[in-house]
Ligand SMILES: Nc1nc2c(c(=O)[nH]1)N(C=O)[C@@H](CNc1ccc(C(=O)N[C@@H](CCC(=O)O)C(=O)O)cc1)CN2
Ligand SMILES: Nc1nc2c(ncn2[C@@H]2O[C@H](COP(=O)(O)OP(=O)(O)OP(=O)(O)O)[C@@H](O)[C@H]2O)c(=O)[nH]1
């Protein structure tokens with residue numbers, strides 16, 4: 067990492083949500099933390115306080131002598147801290163004005179405002195955590211279900227990091243042998259090292275494959291099951307979204323073509339995380355706006371992990387219904403017969419004869435049999451993630467993409483060796499795979515990536 071002048075100066079931020087609460091915490095990290103806090107603190111001399119103590123006193127504006135608040139100040143001295151630097155945490159009364167005033171005083175007395183994620187970034191730069199653990203910190207803050215929290219907590223404990231480190235070590239061990247042979251060509255073991263490189267590649271690929279297998283489940287646990295509600299116009303899709311989100315986010319009218327654009331909402335249905343997507347009714351149309359909506363519906367359908375296909379059971383199946391039944395046939399799907407309160411012209415049985423997907427008859431309007439639908443969603447979800455006790459999981463696209471890239475590089479090594487290409491050429495991709503895996507943990511990640519990644523964090527984290 068290039069070290070700029072501002073990289074290790076003392077940073078400050080409010081680490082609790084901005085609002086009224088019991089207590090707020092203003093944090094500092096860096097060499098000057100204790101000195102800066104001591105300028106504002108009336109109580110014991112903080113520069114003499116032992117590490118990991120919390121100290122009672124008052125924050126006083128040193129310029130005016132004005133007493134700002136009664137506080138508790140934690141003194142945390144490097145290296146055994148969250149950032150590996152000296153840290154100060156001021157626990158003040160939880161109010162917007164008082165918290166901001168204390169932050170302003172820290173800034174006026176030598177601290178710099180932290181950037182989003184900068185505390186966590188320092189934990190990374192100073193070697194306490196790797197990039198996968200930093201990503202997990204963000205995931206645990208954003209977790210919307212207990213399952214998502216569980217996956218993040220395991221990743222934060224370093225499971226994925228260790229796995230990647232082991233794979234890199236395996237490549238490195240082989241590379242060490244290869245180097246010996248390239249340096250001493252007379253020690254004629256080219257074929258031996260080529261074979262060793264190919265063998266190691268195969269072993270690492272199979273480990274990568276095992277990790278990649280967890281990616282889909284990891285994504286679902288982290289982001290929720292992408293669930294598209296589809297059907298022709300007016301069958302009750304938006305009504306269903308509103309029911310499941312217990313809101314009136316989507317506009318519902320008796321006019322066909324009410325929903326023009328996709329609408330996404332996160333919900334937890336019986337503890338199952340769903341990223342619900344309400345879509346525009348799919349049908350043939352010449353209307354310019356509606357056409358775009360229909361295209362978006364089709365896109366949503368394509369990326370969905372689960373499809374709720376809605377049919378109006380009070381009317382005979384139309385050709386558009388039939389087309390949608392076909393278009394969603396190879397998706398994980400629940401067929402929902404809605405509007406049963408109006409009398410049914412389609413029976414669950416006649417559909418069940420046509421497909422293996424569960425068929426549920428409901429009335430969204432009258433809230434009939436809705437719990438049956440929710441239970442079916444839950445069953446489908448858990449049938450898809452039976453391995454959820456997996457200790458090590460890949461949970462985001464960055465990790466998945468890099469694993470796939472490393473796999474591709476190792477496949478190149480195998481094919482080079484198979485084709486008798488010289489060892490030092492095959493070695494380029496082999497070393498490349500080692501680098502690519504290092505990007506996952508951050509051992510060989512470019513600065514721009516690091517900056518970009520941490521900028522997505524919350525302020526004060
Ligand atoms: N008040 C407060 N609560 C908090 C945090 C914090 O920074 N402040 N955390 C911030 O996110 C989380 C806790 N995470 C932490 C992670 C590591 C260390 C730490 O000091 N690690 C050292 C020493 C460990 C030890 O004593 O054995 C280390 O790893 O070297 C502290 C907090 C959640 N709660
Ligand atoms: N009788 C009855 N009417 C319903 C039921 N569910 C929805 N409706 C009504 O059907 C009409 C259309 O509902 P929406 O939820 O807007 O349908 P949609 O599928 O989102 O329609 P588009 O956005 O136009 O594609 C509204 O008048 C709803 O009140 C139901 O179970 N029974």
Ligand SMILES: [Mg+2]
Pocket residue numbers: 303304305316317324325345346347
């Ligand atoms: Mg709608």
